[in-house]
Amino acid sequence: MENTVLERSIVIFVNVVFSEGVRILSTGWGVLNHINETTPEGLQEIFATNLFGHFVMVRELEDCLGKAQETQIIWTSSQNANSDDFSYTDVQHRNGREPYSSSKYATDVVSVAFNDRLNKKGIYSVTTCPGLVMSNLTLGILPAWVWFLVMPFIFFMRLFVGSLTCSAYNAAEALIYVTKQKCESLNPRIKYCSLCSVLGRPYVGEEKLNIDEKDADDLYNQLETLYQGFKLMYRNSKTITTQGHVTEMRNGFKARSEDELDNEAHNGYQNGIH
Template sequence: MKKVVLVTGANSGIGLALCERLLSHDSQIHLCLACRNMQRAKAAKSALLVSHPDADISLVRLDVCSIKSVFEAAEEVKRRYERLDRLYLNAGIMPNPQISLKGFMNGLFSRNVISMFATGEGLLTQQDRVTSDGLQEVFVTNLFGHFLLIRDLQPLLCQPGHVSQLVWTSSSNARRSAFSLGDFQHSQGVESYSSSKYASDLLSVSLNRHYNTRGLYSSVICPGLVMTNLTYGILPSFFWTLIMPIMWLIRLFTNTFTLTPYNGAEALFWLSTQKPEALDPRAKYHSMTSGLGNNYTLPRKMDIDEEMAEAFYEKLLQLENRVRKKLKSEEDELDAYRSYLHQIE
Protein backbone atom coordinates (compact mmCIF):
# COMPACT_ATOMS: atom_id res chain seq x y z
CA MET A 1 0.00 0.00 0.00
CA LYS A 2 1.37 3.41 -0.97
CA LYS A 3 2.25 5.85 1.77
CA VAL A 4 -0.15 8.80 1.74
CA VAL A 5 1.45 12.18 2.44
CA LEU A 6 -0.55 15.40 2.73
CA VAL A 7 1.11 18.84 2.62
CA THR A 8 -0.76 22.05 3.44
CA GLY A 9 0.38 25.20 1.67
CA ALA A 10 1.99 23.07 -1.02
CA ASN A 11 1.62 25.28 -4.08
CA SER A 12 4.69 27.49 -3.55
CA GLY A 13 7.74 28.20 -1.42
CA ILE A 14 8.90 25.67 1.14
CA GLY A 15 5.80 23.48 0.68
CA LEU A 16 6.38 23.03 -3.05
CA ALA A 17 10.11 22.50 -2.53
CA LEU A 18 9.30 19.80 0.02
CA CYS A 19 6.98 18.04 -2.46
CA GLU A 20 9.75 18.04 -5.06
CA ARG A 21 12.22 16.54 -2.60
CA LEU A 22 9.78 13.90 -1.36
CA LEU A 23 9.05 12.71 -4.88
CA SER A 24 12.76 12.66 -5.78
CA HIS A 25 13.41 10.43 -2.77
CA ASP A 26 10.40 8.11 -3.12
CA SER A 27 8.37 8.23 -6.32
CA GLN A 28 5.97 5.58 -4.97
CA ILE A 29 4.23 7.79 -2.41
CA HIS A 30 0.80 9.26 -2.97
CA LEU A 31 1.17 13.01 -2.52
CA CYS A 32 -1.85 15.18 -1.74
CA LEU A 33 -1.46 18.94 -2.13
CA ALA A 34 -3.84 20.77 0.21
CA CYS A 35 -4.15 24.35 -1.00
CA ARG A 36 -6.51 27.31 -0.78
CA ASN A 37 -6.08 28.45 -4.39
CA MET A 38 -6.91 25.55 -6.71
CA GLN A 39 -5.59 27.30 -9.80
CA ARG A 40 -2.17 27.62 -8.19
CA ALA A 41 -2.47 24.07 -6.86
CA LYS A 42 -3.05 22.75 -10.38
CA ALA A 43 -0.01 24.72 -11.59
CA ALA A 44 2.09 23.22 -8.80
CA LYS A 45 0.90 19.71 -9.69
CA SER A 46 1.77 20.29 -13.35
CA ALA A 47 5.24 21.52 -12.40
CA LEU A 48 5.85 18.45 -10.25
CA LEU A 49 4.69 16.14 -13.03
CA VAL A 50 7.21 17.67 -15.43
CA SER A 51 10.08 16.35 -13.32
CA HIS A 52 8.17 13.30 -12.02
CA PRO A 53 5.81 12.24 -14.84
CA ASP A 54 4.78 9.01 -13.11
CA ALA A 55 4.08 10.62 -9.72
CA ASP A 56 0.77 9.95 -7.99
CA ILE A 57 -0.46 13.42 -7.03
CA SER A 58 -3.90 14.62 -5.99
CA LEU A 59 -5.35 17.95 -4.89
CA VAL A 60 -7.76 18.96 -2.14
CA ARG A 61 -9.08 22.42 -1.50
CA LEU A 62 -8.19 23.58 1.99
CA ASP A 63 -8.31 27.09 3.41
CA VAL A 64 -7.06 26.70 6.98
CA CYS A 65 -8.37 30.19 7.73
CA SER A 66 -11.94 28.93 7.25
CA ILE A 67 -13.42 26.50 9.78
CA LYS A 68 -15.96 25.23 7.27
CA SER A 69 -13.25 24.65 4.65
CA VAL A 70 -11.16 22.66 7.15
CA PHE A 71 -14.06 20.35 7.99
CA GLU A 72 -14.99 19.92 4.33
CA ALA A 73 -11.38 19.11 3.38
CA ALA A 74 -11.12 16.59 6.22
CA GLU A 75 -14.28 14.84 5.04
CA GLU A 76 -12.94 14.70 1.49
CA VAL A 77 -9.63 13.22 2.66
CA LYS A 78 -11.45 10.60 4.73
CA ARG A 79 -13.53 9.63 1.70
CA ARG A 80 -10.43 9.14 -0.42
CA TYR A 81 -7.99 7.36 1.87
CA GLU A 82 -7.95 4.56 4.40
CA ARG A 83 -5.00 5.99 6.30
CA LEU A 84 -2.64 8.97 6.37
CA ASP A 85 1.07 8.37 6.93
CA ARG A 86 2.43 11.91 7.14
CA LEU A 87 0.77 15.28 7.52
CA TYR A 88 2.89 18.37 6.94
CA LEU A 89 1.32 21.41 8.63
CA ASN A 90 3.08 23.98 6.50
CA ALA A 91 0.53 26.62 5.44
CA GLY A 92 0.97 29.99 7.11
CA ILE A 93 0.63 33.73 6.75
CA MET A 94 2.25 36.91 8.00
CA PRO A 95 -0.29 39.57 6.97
CA ASN A 96 0.69 43.21 6.55
CA PRO A 97 4.15 42.96 8.09
CA GLN A 98 5.47 46.32 9.23
CA ILE A 99 9.15 47.21 9.46
CA SER A 100 10.62 49.69 11.86
CA LEU A 101 12.99 51.53 9.49
CA LYS A 102 14.84 53.01 12.43
CA GLY A 103 15.28 49.58 13.97
CA PHE A 104 16.29 48.19 10.58
CA MET A 105 19.00 50.79 9.99
CA ASN A 106 20.30 50.55 13.55
CA GLY A 107 20.40 46.77 13.41
CA LEU A 108 21.96 46.66 9.95
CA PHE A 109 25.16 48.20 11.25
CA SER A 110 25.28 46.48 14.63
CA ARG A 111 26.61 43.22 15.97
CA ASN A 112 23.00 41.97 16.14
CA VAL A 113 22.46 42.13 12.38
CA ILE A 114 22.44 38.35 11.93
CA SER A 115 19.95 37.80 14.75
CA MET A 116 17.77 40.63 13.43
CA PHE A 117 17.44 39.06 9.99
CA ALA A 118 17.18 35.50 11.31
CA THR A 119 14.40 36.13 13.85
CA GLY A 120 12.88 39.52 13.05
CA GLU A 121 13.02 40.31 16.78
CA GLY A 122 12.53 44.01 17.41
CA LEU A 123 12.01 44.54 13.70
CA LEU A 124 8.69 43.02 12.60
CA THR A 125 5.10 43.64 13.65
CA GLN A 126 1.89 42.52 11.94
CA GLN A 127 -1.61 43.93 11.58
CA ASP A 128 -3.97 41.06 12.30
CA ARG A 129 -7.72 40.95 11.65
CA VAL A 130 -10.79 38.96 12.70
CA THR A 131 -12.13 36.32 10.29
CA SER A 132 -15.77 35.64 9.44
CA ASP A 133 -15.62 32.87 12.07
CA GLY A 134 -14.78 35.45 14.74
CA LEU A 135 -11.19 34.28 15.18
CA GLN A 136 -7.86 36.05 14.77
CA GLU A 137 -6.66 35.41 11.23
CA VAL A 138 -3.03 34.56 11.98
CA PHE A 139 -3.93 32.28 14.87
CA VAL A 140 -6.50 30.28 12.90
CA THR A 141 -4.38 30.06 9.73
CA ASN A 142 -1.06 29.18 11.31
CA LEU A 143 -2.35 27.01 14.15
CA PHE A 144 -6.03 26.44 14.94
CA GLY A 145 -7.15 25.40 11.45
CA HIS A 146 -4.38 22.79 11.46
CA PHE A 147 -5.40 21.66 14.95
CA LEU A 148 -8.97 21.07 13.76
CA LEU A 149 -7.65 19.22 10.71
CA ILE A 150 -5.65 16.87 12.93
CA ARG A 151 -8.66 16.29 15.17
CA ASP A 152 -10.93 15.45 12.23
CA LEU A 153 -8.35 13.20 10.58
CA GLN A 154 -7.78 11.08 13.68
CA PRO A 155 -9.39 7.99 12.09
CA LEU A 156 -6.70 8.05 9.37
CA LEU A 157 -3.80 9.11 11.59
CA CYS A 158 -4.42 6.87 14.59
CA GLN A 159 -4.76 3.26 13.50
CA PRO A 160 -3.81 0.18 15.52
CA GLY A 161 -0.32 -1.07 14.71
CA HIS A 162 0.45 1.91 12.45
CA VAL A 163 2.77 4.89 13.03
CA SER A 164 1.87 8.31 11.57
CA GLN A 165 3.74 11.59 11.66
CA LEU A 166 2.83 15.25 12.03
CA VAL A 167 5.39 17.90 11.09
CA TRP A 168 4.86 21.58 11.88
CA THR A 169 6.67 24.36 10.03
CA SER A 170 7.56 26.72 12.86
CA SER A 171 10.02 29.62 12.81
CA SER A 172 13.04 31.15 14.49
CA ASN A 173 10.58 33.98 15.15
CA ALA A 174 8.67 31.71 17.57
CA ARG A 175 9.36 33.43 20.88
CA ARG A 176 7.90 32.70 24.28
CA SER A 177 7.86 36.43 25.07
CA ALA A 178 5.32 37.00 22.26
CA PHE A 179 2.86 34.36 23.53
CA SER A 180 0.35 34.74 26.34
CA LEU A 181 -1.91 31.96 27.56
CA GLY A 182 -4.45 34.62 28.55
CA ASP A 183 -4.50 35.98 24.97
CA PHE A 184 -3.49 32.92 22.96
CA GLN A 185 -5.12 34.31 19.80
CA HIS A 186 -2.91 37.39 20.23
CA SER A 187 -5.77 39.84 19.71
CA GLN A 188 -4.12 42.42 21.97
CA GLY A 189 -0.58 42.29 20.57
CA VAL A 190 1.36 43.20 17.44
CA GLU A 191 3.46 40.03 17.04
CA SER A 192 0.76 37.60 15.97
CA TYR A 193 3.10 35.60 13.70
CA SER A 194 5.65 35.02 16.45
CA SER A 195 2.87 34.12 18.90
CA SER A 196 1.28 31.62 16.50
CA LYS A 197 4.59 29.91 15.79
CA TYR A 198 5.42 29.57 19.48
CA ALA A 199 1.90 28.19 19.92
CA SER A 200 2.67 25.47 17.34
CA ASP A 201 5.75 24.53 19.37
CA LEU A 202 3.61 24.24 22.49
CA LEU A 203 0.92 22.25 20.71
CA SER A 204 3.38 19.77 19.23
CA VAL A 205 4.61 18.88 22.72
CA SER A 206 1.04 18.37 23.96
CA LEU A 207 0.03 16.33 20.92
CA ASN A 208 2.86 13.91 21.65
CA ARG A 209 1.68 13.56 25.22
CA HIS A 210 -1.88 12.74 24.12
CA TYR A 211 -1.33 10.79 20.91
CA ASN A 212 1.96 8.87 21.08
CA THR A 213 0.19 5.89 22.65
CA ARG A 214 -2.09 5.84 19.58
CA GLY A 215 0.82 5.76 17.13
CA LEU A 216 0.82 9.47 16.20
CA TYR A 217 4.01 11.52 16.65
CA SER A 218 4.51 15.25 16.20
CA SER A 219 7.68 17.20 15.37
CA VAL A 220 8.53 20.85 14.75
CA ILE A 221 10.99 22.31 12.26
CA CYS A 222 12.51 25.71 11.61
CA PRO A 223 13.35 26.39 7.93
CA GLY A 224 15.84 29.14 8.71
CA LEU A 225 15.79 32.43 6.85
CA VAL A 226 14.20 31.58 3.50
CA MET A 227 13.37 33.94 0.67
CA THR A 228 9.73 33.20 -0.20
CA ASN A 229 6.72 35.30 -1.17
CA LEU A 230 6.04 35.76 2.54
CA THR A 231 9.57 37.06 3.12
CA TYR A 232 9.62 39.30 0.07
CA GLY A 233 6.41 40.95 1.26
CA ILE A 234 8.15 42.34 4.33
CA LEU A 235 10.18 45.00 2.49
CA PRO A 236 9.78 46.92 -0.79
CA SER A 237 11.44 45.15 -3.71
CA PHE A 238 14.19 47.74 -4.07
CA PHE A 239 15.30 47.04 -0.49
CA TRP A 240 15.80 43.38 -1.31
CA THR A 241 17.79 44.34 -4.39
CA LEU A 242 20.07 46.39 -2.16
CA ILE A 243 20.52 43.94 0.69
CA MET A 244 20.55 40.54 -1.04
CA PRO A 245 24.35 40.69 -1.60
CA ILE A 246 24.66 41.28 2.14
CA MET A 247 22.40 38.29 2.86
CA TRP A 248 24.56 35.98 0.77
CA LEU A 249 27.66 37.37 2.47
CA ILE A 250 26.16 36.70 5.90
CA ARG A 251 25.39 33.13 4.74
CA LEU A 252 29.14 32.50 4.76
CA PHE A 253 29.19 33.05 8.52
CA THR A 254 25.84 31.72 9.75
CA ASN A 255 24.25 28.43 8.79
CA THR A 256 20.69 29.56 9.60
CA PHE A 257 20.54 31.62 6.39
CA THR A 258 19.19 28.83 4.19
CA LEU A 259 17.80 31.44 1.73
CA THR A 260 16.25 29.09 -0.87
CA PRO A 261 13.02 27.08 -0.38
CA TYR A 262 14.91 23.90 -1.32
CA ASN A 263 17.40 24.48 1.52
CA GLY A 264 14.65 25.58 3.90
CA ALA A 265 12.82 22.29 3.34
CA GLU A 266 15.85 20.31 4.51
CA ALA A 267 14.54 19.53 8.02
CA LEU A 268 11.07 18.70 6.66
CA PHE A 269 12.60 16.25 4.23
CA TRP A 270 15.06 14.82 6.76
CA LEU A 271 12.23 14.00 9.18
CA SER A 272 10.57 11.93 6.46
CA THR A 273 13.59 9.61 6.54
CA GLN A 274 13.48 9.08 10.32
CA LYS A 275 11.42 6.86 12.59
CA PRO A 276 8.92 9.26 14.24
CA GLU A 277 8.97 7.36 17.52
CA ALA A 278 12.75 7.83 17.80
CA LEU A 279 12.65 11.64 17.53
CA ASP A 280 12.93 14.03 20.48
CA PRO A 281 9.44 15.49 21.12
CA ARG A 282 10.92 18.59 22.78
CA ALA A 283 13.38 19.39 19.98
CA LYS A 284 12.92 21.78 17.09
CA TYR A 285 14.70 20.49 13.99
CA HIS A 286 16.47 23.31 12.16
CA SER A 287 17.30 23.41 8.47
CA MET A 288 20.92 24.51 8.14
CA THR A 289 23.07 25.40 5.13
CA SER A 290 26.83 25.83 5.32
CA GLY A 291 28.69 28.62 3.58
CA LEU A 292 29.61 26.08 0.91
CA GLY A 293 25.96 25.20 0.35
CA ASN A 294 25.81 21.87 2.19
CA ASN A 295 22.46 21.14 3.86
CA TYR A 296 21.95 19.39 7.18
CA THR A 297 19.48 19.23 10.08
CA LEU A 298 20.30 20.33 13.62
CA PRO A 299 18.01 19.59 16.61
CA ARG A 300 17.75 22.18 19.38
CA LYS A 301 15.75 22.03 22.59
CA MET A 302 12.66 24.24 22.58
CA ASP A 303 11.87 26.72 25.35
CA ILE A 304 8.70 24.94 26.40
CA ASP A 305 6.87 24.74 29.73
CA GLU A 306 4.93 21.45 29.70
CA GLU A 307 2.30 22.75 32.11
CA MET A 308 1.68 25.72 29.83
CA ALA A 309 1.56 23.38 26.82
CA GLU A 310 -1.09 21.24 28.52
CA ALA A 311 -3.13 24.27 29.59
CA PHE A 312 -2.98 25.59 26.03
CA TYR A 313 -4.15 22.23 24.66
CA GLU A 314 -7.17 22.33 26.97
CA LYS A 315 -8.01 25.86 25.82
CA LEU A 316 -7.87 24.69 22.19
CA LEU A 317 -10.26 21.84 22.97
CA GLN A 318 -12.68 24.31 24.57
CA LEU A 319 -12.42 26.61 21.54
CA GLU A 320 -12.97 23.66 19.23
CA ASN A 321 -16.15 22.78 21.09
CA ARG A 322 -17.44 26.36 20.75
CA VAL A 323 -16.74 26.68 17.02
CA ARG A 324 -18.31 23.30 16.27
CA LYS A 325 -21.46 24.29 18.15
CA LYS A 326 -21.56 27.65 16.37
CA LEU A 327 -21.15 26.04 12.96
CA LYS A 328 -23.84 23.46 13.73
CA SER A 329 -26.21 26.21 14.84
CA GLU A 330 -25.58 28.18 11.63
CA GLU A 331 -26.18 25.08 9.51
CA ASP A 332 -29.43 24.35 11.36
CA GLU A 333 -30.62 27.91 10.78
CA LEU A 334 -29.77 27.64 7.09
CA ASP A 335 -31.62 24.33 6.79
CA ALA A 336 -34.66 25.86 8.50
CA TYR A 337 -34.59 28.84 6.12
CA ARG A 338 -34.35 26.57 3.09
CA SER A 339 -37.28 24.52 4.39
CA TYR A 340 -39.32 27.72 4.85
CA LEU A 341 -38.56 28.84 1.28
CA HIS A 342 -39.58 25.43 -0.03
CA GLN A 343 -42.90 25.62 1.82
CA ILE A 344 -43.86 29.03 0.43
CA GLU A 345 -42.94 28.22 -3.18
Protein backbone atom coordinates (compact mmCIF):
# COMPACT_ATOMS: atom_id res chain seq x y z
CA MET A 1 0.00 0.00 0.00
CA GLU A 2 1.34 3.41 -0.94
CA ASN A 3 2.17 5.87 1.83
CA THR A 4 -0.17 8.79 2.22
CA VAL A 5 1.04 12.36 1.75
CA LEU A 6 0.93 12.82 5.53
CA GLU A 7 3.08 9.71 6.16
CA ARG A 8 5.65 10.79 3.59
CA SER A 9 5.79 14.28 5.08
CA ILE A 10 6.40 12.90 8.58
CA VAL A 11 9.10 10.50 7.36
CA ILE A 12 10.91 13.30 5.53
CA PHE A 13 10.60 15.57 8.55
CA VAL A 14 12.05 13.00 10.95
CA ASN A 15 14.87 11.93 8.62
CA VAL A 16 16.28 15.40 8.07
CA VAL A 17 15.40 17.23 11.28
CA PHE A 18 18.54 16.09 13.05
CA SER A 19 20.95 16.89 10.21
CA GLU A 20 19.32 20.09 8.95
CA GLY A 21 16.97 20.95 11.82
CA VAL A 22 18.15 24.48 12.53
CA ARG A 23 18.20 25.42 8.86
CA ILE A 24 14.72 23.99 8.28
CA LEU A 25 13.20 25.68 11.31
CA SER A 26 14.79 29.06 10.60
CA THR A 27 14.17 29.24 6.84
CA GLY A 28 11.67 26.56 5.86
CA TRP A 29 14.31 25.10 3.56
CA GLY A 30 13.24 21.93 1.76
CA VAL A 31 9.63 21.98 2.96
CA LEU A 32 8.13 25.12 1.40
CA ASN A 33 7.79 23.40 -1.95
CA HIS A 34 4.90 24.94 -3.88
CA ILE A 35 3.37 23.88 -7.17
CA ASN A 36 4.32 26.77 -9.40
CA GLU A 37 1.39 27.02 -11.77
CA THR A 38 0.86 29.56 -14.54
CA THR A 39 -1.59 32.48 -14.38
CA PRO A 40 -4.05 33.17 -17.22
CA GLU A 41 -1.67 35.97 -18.31
CA GLY A 42 1.19 33.50 -18.70
CA LEU A 43 3.15 34.45 -15.56
CA GLN A 44 4.48 32.03 -12.99
CA GLU A 45 1.93 32.13 -10.19
CA ILE A 46 4.27 32.52 -7.21
CA PHE A 47 6.31 35.18 -9.00
CA ALA A 48 3.12 37.09 -9.80
CA THR A 49 1.71 36.74 -6.26
CA ASN A 50 4.82 37.49 -4.20
CA LEU A 51 6.63 39.99 -6.41
CA PHE A 52 5.21 41.26 -9.68
CA GLY A 53 1.79 42.25 -8.35
CA HIS A 54 3.45 44.32 -5.64
CA PHE A 55 5.81 45.89 -8.18
CA VAL A 56 2.86 46.91 -10.35
CA MET A 57 1.01 48.40 -7.37
CA VAL A 58 4.00 50.54 -6.36
CA ARG A 59 4.52 51.75 -9.93
CA GLU A 60 0.85 52.62 -10.33
CA LEU A 61 0.81 54.57 -7.05
CA GLU A 62 4.26 56.11 -7.41
CA ASP A 63 3.01 59.52 -8.49
CA CYS A 64 0.79 59.72 -5.40
CA LEU A 65 3.52 58.86 -2.90
CA GLY A 66 6.01 61.05 -1.09
CA LYS A 67 4.32 64.39 -1.80
CA ALA A 68 2.72 65.60 1.41
CA GLN A 69 5.08 63.60 3.62
CA GLU A 70 7.70 60.87 3.51
CA THR A 71 6.39 57.48 2.42
CA GLN A 72 7.50 54.03 3.46
CA ILE A 73 7.23 50.95 1.27
CA ILE A 74 7.53 47.94 3.58
CA TRP A 75 8.05 44.56 1.94
CA THR A 76 7.41 41.25 3.69
CA SER A 77 10.29 39.01 2.78
CA SER A 78 11.37 35.73 4.37
CA GLN A 79 14.37 34.01 5.85
CA ASN A 80 13.66 31.41 3.20
CA ALA A 81 14.98 33.92 0.64
CA ASN A 82 18.12 32.47 -0.90
CA SER A 83 20.28 33.94 -3.66
CA ASP A 84 21.22 30.42 -4.79
CA ASP A 85 17.58 29.79 -5.74
CA PHE A 86 17.28 32.96 -7.81
CA SER A 87 18.55 33.60 -11.33
CA TYR A 88 18.62 36.92 -13.16
CA THR A 89 18.13 34.99 -16.40
CA ASP A 90 15.01 33.28 -15.01
CA VAL A 91 13.37 35.82 -12.71
CA GLN A 92 10.03 33.99 -12.78
CA HIS A 93 11.73 30.74 -11.73
CA ARG A 94 10.23 28.74 -14.57
CA ASN A 95 13.01 26.17 -14.47
CA GLY A 96 13.69 25.87 -10.74
CA ARG A 97 12.33 23.96 -7.77
CA GLU A 98 12.25 26.70 -5.11
CA PRO A 99 9.87 29.36 -6.47
CA TYR A 100 9.00 30.71 -3.02
CA SER A 101 12.63 31.20 -2.03
CA SER A 102 13.37 32.77 -5.42
CA SER A 103 10.46 35.22 -5.17
CA LYS A 104 11.40 36.28 -1.65
CA TYR A 105 15.04 36.91 -2.57
CA ALA A 106 13.79 38.93 -5.54
CA THR A 107 11.67 40.91 -3.07
CA ASP A 108 14.83 41.90 -1.18
CA VAL A 109 16.50 42.96 -4.43
CA VAL A 110 13.51 44.99 -5.65
CA SER A 111 13.25 46.76 -2.30
CA VAL A 112 16.84 47.96 -2.69
CA ALA A 113 16.17 49.03 -6.29
CA PHE A 114 13.07 51.04 -5.38
CA ASN A 115 14.83 52.73 -2.50
CA ASP A 116 17.73 53.81 -4.70
CA ARG A 117 15.35 55.25 -7.29
CA LEU A 118 12.71 56.89 -5.12
CA ASN A 119 14.63 58.43 -2.22
CA LYS A 120 14.77 61.76 -4.04
CA LYS A 121 10.94 61.77 -4.05
CA GLY A 122 10.74 61.19 -0.31
CA ILE A 123 9.90 57.50 -0.76
CA TYR A 124 11.81 54.88 1.24
CA SER A 125 11.75 51.12 0.72
CA VAL A 126 12.67 48.56 3.36
CA THR A 127 12.22 44.82 3.78
CA THR A 128 11.14 42.79 6.82
CA CYS A 129 10.84 39.14 7.81
CA PRO A 130 8.06 37.80 10.08
CA GLY A 131 9.85 34.56 10.98
CA LEU A 132 8.13 31.18 11.15
CA VAL A 133 4.42 31.85 11.72
CA MET A 134 1.62 29.34 12.13
CA SER A 135 -0.37 30.00 8.96
CA ASN A 136 -1.79 28.25 5.93
CA LEU A 137 1.78 27.88 4.65
CA THR A 138 2.92 25.90 7.67
CA LEU A 139 -0.32 23.90 7.75
CA GLY A 140 0.49 22.93 4.17
CA ILE A 141 3.69 21.28 5.41
CA LEU A 142 2.21 19.35 8.33
CA PRO A 143 -1.34 19.21 9.78
CA ALA A 144 -2.28 21.28 12.80
CA TRP A 145 -2.18 18.38 15.28
CA VAL A 146 1.45 17.61 14.39
CA TRP A 147 2.43 21.24 14.96
CA PHE A 148 0.61 21.11 18.29
CA LEU A 149 2.68 18.11 19.35
CA VAL A 150 6.02 19.64 18.34
CA MET A 151 5.27 23.11 19.71
CA PRO A 152 7.13 22.53 23.02
CA PHE A 153 10.17 21.51 21.01
CA ILE A 154 9.84 24.64 18.86
CA PHE A 155 9.67 26.83 21.98
CA PHE A 156 12.84 25.18 23.26
CA MET A 157 14.56 25.70 19.90
CA ARG A 158 14.11 29.45 20.30
CA LEU A 159 17.31 29.22 22.34
CA PHE A 160 19.09 28.66 19.03
CA VAL A 161 16.61 29.90 16.40
CA GLY A 162 15.07 33.26 17.27
CA SER A 163 12.97 33.40 14.12
CA LEU A 164 10.45 30.88 15.54
CA THR A 165 7.90 33.60 16.21
CA CYS A 166 4.91 31.25 15.78
CA SER A 167 2.13 33.78 16.47
CA ALA A 168 1.04 36.64 14.23
CA TYR A 169 1.51 39.02 17.17
CA ASN A 170 5.20 38.14 17.48
CA ALA A 171 5.65 38.08 13.71
CA ALA A 172 4.45 41.68 13.41
CA GLU A 173 7.24 43.01 15.66
CA ALA A 174 9.55 44.04 12.79
CA LEU A 175 6.70 45.66 10.85
CA ILE A 176 5.72 47.75 13.86
CA TYR A 177 9.34 48.64 14.53
CA VAL A 178 10.07 50.02 11.05
CA THR A 179 6.86 52.05 10.96
CA LYS A 180 7.92 53.85 14.15
CA GLN A 181 11.37 54.80 12.88
CA LYS A 182 12.31 57.83 10.84
CA CYS A 183 12.49 56.69 7.25
CA GLU A 184 15.99 58.03 6.67
CA SER A 185 17.30 56.19 9.74
CA LEU A 186 16.53 52.76 8.29
CA ASN A 187 19.15 50.94 6.22
CA PRO A 188 17.68 49.72 2.90
CA ARG A 189 20.33 47.00 2.79
CA ILE A 190 19.21 45.53 6.09
CA LYS A 191 16.36 43.07 6.47
CA TYR A 192 14.57 43.76 9.75
CA CYS A 193 13.53 40.43 11.26
CA SER A 194 10.95 39.56 13.87
CA LEU A 195 12.55 37.33 16.49
CA CYS A 196 11.35 35.80 19.74
CA SER A 197 13.08 34.78 22.96
CA VAL A 198 12.57 31.38 24.57
CA LEU A 199 10.22 33.08 27.04
CA GLY A 200 8.09 34.46 24.20
CA ARG A 201 9.31 38.07 24.21
CA PRO A 202 9.40 39.47 20.63
CA TYR A 203 12.27 41.66 19.48
CA VAL A 204 13.87 42.83 16.23
CA GLY A 205 17.07 41.58 14.64
CA GLU A 206 18.97 42.69 11.55
CA GLU A 207 20.18 40.69 8.58
CA LYS A 208 22.56 42.26 6.08
CA LEU A 209 21.51 42.12 2.43
CA ASN A 210 24.47 41.55 0.15
CA ILE A 211 22.86 42.93 -2.98
CA ASP A 212 24.85 44.55 -5.76
CA GLU A 213 23.46 47.79 -7.17
CA LYS A 214 23.87 46.58 -10.75
CA ASP A 215 21.96 43.39 -9.96
CA ALA A 216 19.17 45.44 -8.39
CA ASP A 217 19.01 47.61 -11.51
CA ASP A 218 18.94 44.51 -13.71
CA LEU A 219 15.94 43.00 -11.92
CA TYR A 220 14.12 46.33 -11.75
CA ASN A 221 14.56 46.86 -15.50
CA GLN A 222 13.27 43.37 -16.28
CA LEU A 223 10.19 43.93 -14.13
CA GLU A 224 9.68 47.38 -15.61
CA THR A 225 9.77 45.95 -19.13
CA LEU A 226 7.19 43.34 -18.16
CA TYR A 227 5.06 46.00 -16.46
CA GLN A 228 5.11 48.29 -19.50
CA GLY A 229 4.18 45.34 -21.70
CA PHE A 230 1.12 44.66 -19.53
CA LYS A 231 0.13 48.33 -19.60
CA LEU A 232 0.29 48.34 -23.38
CA MET A 233 -1.67 45.11 -23.65
CA TYR A 234 -4.48 46.28 -21.37
CA ARG A 235 -4.54 49.77 -22.86
CA ASN A 236 -5.30 48.13 -26.22
CA SER A 237 -7.85 45.84 -24.64
CA LYS A 238 -11.23 46.73 -23.20
CA THR A 239 -12.91 44.36 -20.77
CA ILE A 240 -16.53 44.86 -19.84
CA THR A 241 -18.61 42.66 -17.60
CA THR A 242 -22.25 42.13 -18.42
CA GLN A 243 -24.44 40.14 -16.02
CA GLY A 244 -21.45 38.33 -14.53
CA HIS A 245 -19.90 37.40 -17.89
CA VAL A 246 -16.62 38.96 -19.01
CA THR A 247 -16.22 39.79 -22.67
CA GLU A 248 -12.81 40.79 -23.92
CA MET A 249 -12.77 43.17 -26.86
CA ARG A 250 -9.41 43.75 -28.50
CA ASN A 251 -9.95 44.50 -32.19
CA GLY A 252 -10.70 48.09 -33.07
CA PHE A 253 -9.29 49.64 -29.90
CA LYS A 254 -5.67 49.91 -30.98
CA ALA A 255 -6.27 52.87 -33.24
CA ARG A 256 -8.53 54.76 -30.85
CA SER A 257 -7.51 57.52 -28.52
CA GLU A 258 -7.71 57.20 -24.74
CA ASP A 259 -10.42 59.89 -24.67
CA GLU A 260 -12.59 57.83 -27.00
CA LEU A 261 -12.10 54.75 -24.80
CA ASP A 262 -12.98 56.73 -21.68
CA ASN A 263 -16.12 58.13 -23.31
CA GLU A 264 -17.21 54.69 -24.42
CA ALA A 265 -16.66 53.28 -20.96
CA HIS A 266 -18.68 56.13 -19.43
CA ASN A 267 -21.52 55.60 -21.86
CA GLY A 268 -21.48 51.88 -21.10
CA TYR A 269 -21.90 52.50 -17.37
CA GLN A 270 -24.65 55.04 -18.11
CA ASN A 271 -26.49 52.35 -20.04
CA GLY A 272 -26.27 49.87 -17.20
CA ILE A 273 -23.22 47.91 -18.29
CA HIS A 274 -21.17 47.06 -15.16
